[in-house]
Amino acid sequence: MDNIVLVDSLNLNWLSSSFMPSTCLKKCFNEKKPGIGKNPSGFRVAAKKTSVVVSKGLQKRQKKELSKMLWTEAAIKAIESKAGSKKYKNLWPKAVLEALDDAIQLNNWESALKIFGLLRKQHWYKPRCQTYTKLLMMLGKCRKAEQAGLLFEVMLSDGLQPTVDVFSALVNAYGMCGLFDQAFSTIDDMKSVYDCKPNVYTYTILLSCCIKHHRLDLVSQILAEMTYLGIECSSITYNTVIDGYGKAEMFEMMENVLSDMIDSGTCHPDVFTMNSFISAYGNCGQIEKMERSYEEFQLMGISPDVRTFNILIRSYGRAGMYQKMESVLDFMKNRFFSSTVVTLNTVIDIYGRAGDIEKMDKFFLKMKHQGMKPNTITYCSLVNAYSKAGKLFKVDSILRQVENSNAVLDTPFFNCVISAYGRAGNVDKMSEVFSEMIEKNYDPDYVTFATMVQAYNAKGMSEAAEHFEAKMLSLQTCSGPKLLGC
Secondary structure (H helix, E strand, C coil), X not given: CHHHHHHHHHCCXXXXXXXXXXXXXXXXXXXXXXXXXXXCCCCCCCCCCCCCCCXXXXXXXXXXXXXXXXXXXXXHHHHHCCCCCCCCCCCCHHHHHHHHHHHHHCCCHHHHHHHHHHHHHCCCCCCCHHHHHHHXXXXXXXXXXXXXXXXXXXXXXXXXXXXXXXXXXXXXXXXXXXXXXXHHHHHHHXXXXXXXXXXXXXXXXXXXXXXXXXXXXXXXXXXXXXXXXXXXXXXXXXXXXXXXXXXXXXXXXXXXHHHHHHHHCCCCCCHHHHHHHHHHHHHCCCHHHHHXXXXXXXXXXXXXXXXXXXXXXXXXXXXXXXXXXXXXXXXXXXXXXXXXXXXXXXXXHHHHHHCCHHHHHHHHXXXXXXXXXXXXXXXXXXXXXXXXXXXXXXXXXXXXXXXXXXXXXXXXXXXXXXXXXXXXXXXXXXXXXXXXXXXXXXXXCHHHHHHHHHHHHHCCXXXXXXXXXXXXXXXXXXXXXXXXXX
């Protein structure tokens, strides 16, 4: 079906074509500034003061953003509707190009390909590699590797010579889909093309894809190939690998790469490196190592940012170190670092999990007073906490707030509310929320059905449980997004 979209849109047929030296982290910090002692929990920082942003006219801004979004979607549909006709061959360039750009920005790949097909029919059209690069990157984000391969063939039929950026975008499309054989094959093709050798950007993209798909076994191989070809890593390359090893809890490898980064002499650790380190240690509860890394990076002259503090808050909260968590919040306030939605969502979730409803409500109120817009993550944390505390009337209150807001909901939010009523044995309200979910076109998933099956079984309603159990099993065979129609 996906092939038909591309072939119809472009009116073309498918053309088949089918290192790491180990050094210790400690050597990285052996040159400390004299007179500076360690104070892991002191949060010393030499950052510039940032101005506090005061939210004004929030509702007006939200309405303006919504209006712009609706206008953009209407413009895309207007141009897309002309794609199937043969008579539109001399349209106004600005309208077509803007609609294509908007569709790419929204990752609306089907519309983008239809509009691109219309673009190619225009009398004034001239093929450009930049356009193909943008489309290929979009198809990578949408996990449409086969479509990317087709598009690459279309580019060749347009008589264009692929550039490094085009090839790199194709590598990204294959890599994002976990098709590493095709990705490596594309890099081999690059090596055989004059003036189009893979560069650090190409390999960084491939490394990022390997890490996203947990193929860390390929990382050393890629780095070794870069060394063999004389391609030096950039700061982004090092940070990508450090972050990947950190998330996989491969701490020794993570520290070795940091040593390589410093030894390179051309790339220096930055706040992204710092955040990867403290996040890696904080996520697995190694608080002392997290604090030591925080201190050592500051001694290297690296100042924290808001994300750094969000990581510290989350790590202290998960470790039950609430006093330290709040000391970070106080430090942010004193140094004029503005809290973000992520900051307050983290605190709300931490206190909610701890069962401290009073403090959770306090920070939720603070979020609203500061003009921040709660999102589904906020509401899920609140619903979960109220449900565990047995305060179901508070869940009702949250639903009313959501109904009166313009919050963008999602399936996890409905799952959370369904679970809350299910655990309380209120299957009538649970069914009502499920019906609302379907009415608003949110697709139930495995968690939705499993939760409802458990709730109905607990109430002895075997017939209803069997009905939803069948829906749950159908997920394995249903290919369409509308599960209830299977």
